Amino acid sequence: MTDLSTVQNKSSSLLYLRDDKIKSSLNNFFEVHKILEKEIISQIENLNLGIADIRCLLIISLNPGITFNELLKSLDIRKQSLNRVLRVLIKDEFISQKINENDARKKNLLITNKAQSILEKILKPLIEKLSKSYMKSGSNAVQGFNQIILNLLSSDKNE
Numbered sequence: 001m002t003d004l005s006t007v008q009n010k011s012s013s014l015l016y017l018r019d020d021k022i023k024s025s026l027n028n029f030f031e032v033h034k035i036l037e038k039e040i041i042s043q044i045e046n047l048n049l050g051i052a053d054i055r056c057l058l059i060i061s062l063n064p065g066i067t068f069n070e071l072l073k074s075l076d077i078r079k080q081s082l083n084r085v086l087r088v089l090i091k092d093e094f095i096s097q098k099i100n101e102n103d104a105r106k107k108n109l110l111i112t113n114k115a116q117s118i119l120e121k122i123l124k125p126l127i128e129k130l131s132k133s134y135m136k137s138g139s140n141a142v143q144g145f146n147q148i149i150l151n152l153l154s155s156d157k158n159e
Helices: 004-013 019-044 051-062 068-075 079-091 113-137 139-158
Strands: 095-099 107-111
Touching (some): 019 113, 051 079, 051 095, 051 107, 051 113, 113 139
16 A cells, blocks of 8 residues: 555655746746857957857867867757858867877867967856856755756757
């Protein structure tokens, strides 16, 4: 026989899975995206860079030596679009290319010191804002949030 209090506890602990709660979370993701984008745009107005450039630089800085195809997959954009972005970033000396040691047909992409300092300047306010939110929430909440993000990203890649 099932204990009634166990059933009630289990059902109340799943209230976060209600449709309205999930829709609210989705709306919150959109709001966060808007805040992040607005913050980045305000930081790059005078630099002749766009969101795509910053995203590209961030991914390369997090994955030094990433190849064109890996970056293409990570950004999930068309080859032509990535070529256009990379051409400018290489010309402006934000990214350097190095021939891959294992396969001379491939080039590894690296962020330059110039780009690293610009990226740090641009991301600093966002990192501070995110750090404050993380500290306010506590480590368990941050771990849970990061797990949710990772689960969303991995489920998207598996589909």
